[in-house]
Amino acid sequence: MRIDLHTHSNRSDGTDPVDVLIAHAKRDGLDVIALTDHDTADGWGEGRRAAEDLGIGFVPGIEISCKLSGISVHLLGYLPDPSYQPLADELATVREGRTDRLPSIVARLNEMGVALTVDEVLAQATGTPSVGRPHVADALVANGTVANRSEAFDRFLADGRPGHVSHYAIEPGRAIDLVCAAGGVPVIAHPWGRSSYKVMTAEMIAQLVSDHGLAGIEVDHQDHSPESRTALRAIAQDLGIIYTGSSDHHGVGKIDHELGVNTTDPEQFQRLLDVAKSNAAAATDATVPEAYLP
Template sequence: MRIDLHTHSNRSDGTDPVAVLLAHAQESGLDVIALTDHDTADGWTEGRIAAEELGIGFVPGIEISCKLNGVSVHLLSYLLDPSYPALAEELRIVREGRTDRIPSIVARLNSVGVPLTVDEVLAQATGTPSVGRPHVADALVANGTVANRSEAFDRFLADGRAGHVPHYAIEPGRAIDLVRAAGGVPIIAHPWGRSSYKVMNQDTIARLVQDHGLAGIEIDHQDHSGPSRTALHAIADDLGIIATGSSDHHGAGKIDHDLGVNTTDPEQFERLLEVAKENATAAPDAQVPEAYLP
């Protein structure tokens, strides 16, 4: 069984509509796919319908924007209630923070001679409730300033670059608490990728497990080297937590993250589903969705 637990549609910063993403997953030989758009569950209904039509497993999820000591950290959250009041309010603030900074990003880019308008950015953000830096990158590709998203981030949008503007994000411990209160399963995304490695050391991961109930970490990911994966598997084994693997697929928006390039071991997936049952039982006020597993 081939299981990919981290993908994005155009409901956040992926480029494929949800139904197209599910069709591509089936074509890629996946048996189960999780939709984990940034800070939104907007694609879940369409994803469930497409999964049933295609006969492919579907796990609803969200990738939540977090920040620890000023460093970006992402939390993958599965089978949670997105309408749980405290969580829904935090996600709303995060989405609005992303969108509200677009004029500032455009102004900063203009100030260093980069041609761009807010309308150009909004034209790239079709179907999403949250406009972010990837849509700015897509606008820069469309107007010929850069060749792809990677170049846009490297030159203009990454932390410390001319077009970077910070936005509100949730402290990871609080995010994990909210996900569990909403009946879901919290997994840290690519803990040693991008900038997360600066704060996601073994002691921090252990604290999140012990103090907040972190269920696992995403290990097999394109941002992790072979030695990093080996070390992270040792940490997961030592802490007794779930180890996942995923593509972090964004359609045409991210190079070298093809669907199924990394997958989750079926035994680890079964562990995730067991934790989901336990957390749902412990959160009787949450309206927890079910995975579709044909």
């Protein structure tokens, strides 16, 4: 069984419509796919319908923007109730923060002599409530400033680059609490990728497990070296938590993240479903979704 638990559609910063993403997953031999768009559950209904039509397993999820000591950290929440009000309110605040920073990003780029308008960015974000830096990158590609998203981030938009502007994000412990209260399963995404390795130490992971109920960490990811994967798997095993593998697929918006490039072991996936069942039973104020598993 091939299981990919981290993918994005054009409901956030992926490039494929939801139904196309599901069709590609089926084409590429996946048995189960999770849709984990940034800070939104907007694609879940369409994703489930497409999965049912094609006979492929579907797990609804969200990738939540977090920040710890000023460092970006992402949390994957599987099977939470997106209408659980405290969670819905925080996600709305995150999305608003993403959109509200666009004029500042554009102004910084303009000061550098880069021609760009907010309207050009919004034109690249059609159909998503979660506008982010990838849409700025797509606008820069569209007007010929850069060749692709990678160049846009490397030159202008990555953390520490001149066009980067921070936005509101949730503290990881609170995000984990919210996912659990909404009946979902919290898993830290690519904990040693990008800059999150600076704060996602073994000690911090253990603290998030003991104090907040963190259920797992994403181990097999393209941002992790073989050595990091070995060390992270050992941390997960020592803590008795789930470890997953996934592609973090964004369509053509992210190279070297093809569907199924990393997958989750079926035993670990079953553990995730077991935690989901337990958390759902404890979430008296939430109406949790179900995974579709043909």
